[in-house]
Amino acid sequence: MTLPLAPLHEAVAAALPEREAIVFRDRRLTYAEVAERSRRLANFLLSQDITIHRPRSELENWESGQDHVALYMFNCNEYVEALLGGYKARAVPFNVNYRYVREELEYLLNDADAKAIVYHGCFAPVVREVLADVPTCRLLIQVDDGSGQPLLEGAFDYEAVLAESSPGPTGQTCEPDDLFILYTGGTTGMPRGVLWRQADAYLSQMGGRYDGVNVVGSLDEAVRRAVNKKRYTIFPPPPFMHGAGKYLALRTLFEGNTLLIQNVTDRFDPADVLSLAEKERANLMLAIGDAFGRPLLDELRRKPYDTSSLKFVTNTGAIMSKGVKAGLMEMIPGLTIIDSLGSSETGIQAQNVSGAKAGVERGDFRTMADTRVMAEDRRRFLEPGEPAAGWLAIGGRVPYGYYGDEAKTKETFPEIAGVRYVIGGDKVRLLENGEIEYFGRDSVTINSGGEKIFAEEVEEALKHHPAVADVLVAGRPSERWGQEVVALVQLANGASPDPAALNAEAAKHIARYKLPKAFRFVDRVGRSANGKPDYRWAKQQAEGAA
Structure with missing residues (x-):
């Protein structure tokens, strides 16, 4: 089965035109409305010659024959529409980390040879600043986010573009080997653009292999599954600028479900997330490790919420500790937590399920x-x-x-x-x-005295101590050992720093040679917006630790 993404979305939308597709703040968009808005954007991109120029058969594996469109926004319906509109124009949208400063943004846009940028108004000042140093970019589309930023010179207003463009078919014949690009987070090196064949990205991450084994065999089967199965409300609070949120947002629409987007989008607000999950009766929520799981747990303990509709939390991108899993399952009876292993380059490779029957003690993963x-x-x-x-x-x-x-x-x-x-x-x-x-x-493995120590296993051991709110582990140079382990610890409220007590608890779970030789207590552990660990930050902090 080889399905490109654009016709897949169009077919599901045609079969479910009045079903709610996206709920965001005061907007409730149907499948028909999202399909039309994305087609209007696609037709505008085509009018600006943002499309495909060389067939895949002429290219090497590291090359692209399609124009690349940067998406520089917080989570919103326009982000999803821009993804779909790009695919329908046979251009390739790619993710931009909205936390990047000018130098990082310039690197990313040039590395991607960006031809166009769709951006929130609040980012207009940095777009203006960097534009002169991105020679490939020739189209700007500004999304009004209420920030009051004026339209940049030469830029187009997003809603005006949609209003003035055709809602009809694009006339493009999308192919299964059209590209899907996901830029890596760059937490251990410079970001890289991973080039997926769309049909393979769908199979790997967006519902094409729907139970880990069976594969959707045709467009008709994909539509039948969307129409006939129960509709779920899917809630991915992590940023769409990272793979997990982006994949789940698209999968939601390909499977005929309703995509729920949080109200507070510039940061993770657990009260906002839980209030919205209660109001909209969310069924599945995405989390990225303890950076999402622990604040949710703390908020559930602080205030009661009706979470009876929430049946699944799917966790990826960072480990969720056993204590946080157990706490969430205690506060949300009947909850199942699904941990997935994988990366931007691999898709999902293995899963571990925790629930009322399985518990949280089994840490082994079933391979896909x-x-x-x-x-x-x-x-x-x-x-x-x-x-x-x-x-x-x-x-x-x-x-x-x-x-x-x-x-x-x-x-x-x-x-x-x-x-x-x-x-x-x-x-x-x-x-x-x-x-x-x-x-x-392996990229964050610490080689100490000839022994390989994995940062994640030391972090997990330290998290068993109740004083640890969050922790990252990194190596620093050592004359004796080559490298030695340093822990960067964010303490729980009211806790006092006690390295001996932390190591005593960790020693119950890992060998003593893996224990930190030094601790540094920080106000907040460095993580990206989607909760993934920032190991470049950790390495800098470790090398400065006493």
């Missing part, structure tokens, strides 16, 4: 189809029960590569026995029963 564990040398696959740790890899439907980076494409997407695989960087052990034991991301 096509997931394998590759040996350290990347030349063979490990067999179940082998004691060595290996790379979590996935084959078959994987991205083409990284935009503009031939060397990194060939390194990250090796070929074994004629099949291309992708290694996302996670280290695991393949257990006898075929499940995997997760250690952590």
Whole structure:
């Protein structure tokens, strides 16, 4: 099955025209309205020659023949419309981190060869500042966000563009190998644009493989599933500028569900999220580790909310500690928490389910189809029960590569026995029963005295202490050990710093050689807007720790 995204959305919208598609503040948009608004935007992009220029067959895996459109916005209905409109014009929307300062934004826009930017008005000043240094950009579309920022010179107003453009079909024949681009977060290096084939991105992340095994076989089947299954209200509070939120927002619409967008979008506000989940009877919520889970738990303990409709929390991008999971399941009876392993490059590779029956103690993950564990040398696959740790890899439907980076494409997407695989960087052990034991991301591994220490396992051990509200772990140079472990700890309210007590608790869960040699207590742990750890920040802090 090879489905491009634009005709998929159009077909579902045609079958469910009056169903609510997006709820955002005072806006309640139907499927027909979202489809029309995205077509109007697509037709405007086409009028500006923002589209495809070279077929995929002429390109290398790290190249693109389509124009790239930067989306520089907080979560909103316009973000989703711009994604869909871009695909319908056969251009490629890509995510921009709204936390970036001028230098980072300039790097990203130039790395992506951005031809157009769709941005919230509040970002107009930084767009104006950076534009002269982004020579490829020739189209600006400004979304009125109530900030009062005037329209930039030469820019188009988003609503005016829609009002003046045709609502009819675009006339484009979208192909399954049209691109889907997701820029990585850059938490351990510079951001890179991951080039997915749209049909493979749909299969991997947006409902094409709907139960981990079965695959949607045709456009008709996709529409039947959307029409015939129960409608759910899906609530992804994490920013759409990161993969997890973006994927779930699109999947919601491809499956005929209703997408709920929070009122407070420039930060995570647990009271706003829980109030809206109660009001709109949300059924599934997305979280990114403890950065989302712990504030939700604290707010639930502070004030009662009717969360009886909320049946699932799906967690990805960062580990959610066992204590936070147990607390959420206590406060929301009947809740199931689904942890997913994966990355921008791999899609979902493995899952762990916690609920009333499974509990939270089992930390092993069930692998998805096509997931394998590759040996350290990347030349063979490990067999179940082998004691060595290996790379979590996935084959078959994987991205083409990284935009503009031939060397990194060939390194990250090796070929074994004629099949291309992708290694996302996670280290695991393949257990006898075929499940995997997760250690952590290799890029943040600390090599101390010849022993590899995974930052995530030390963080999890420290989180067992009630004084720890949040923590990241990084390495710093050591004359004796090469590197040594440093913990950056955000204390719970009212807690006092006590490194000995923290290490005593951690020693109950990990070997003593993995314990931090130093602690630094910080007001707030460095994380991106979607809750993922900022290990570049952690490394800088660790090297300055006493």
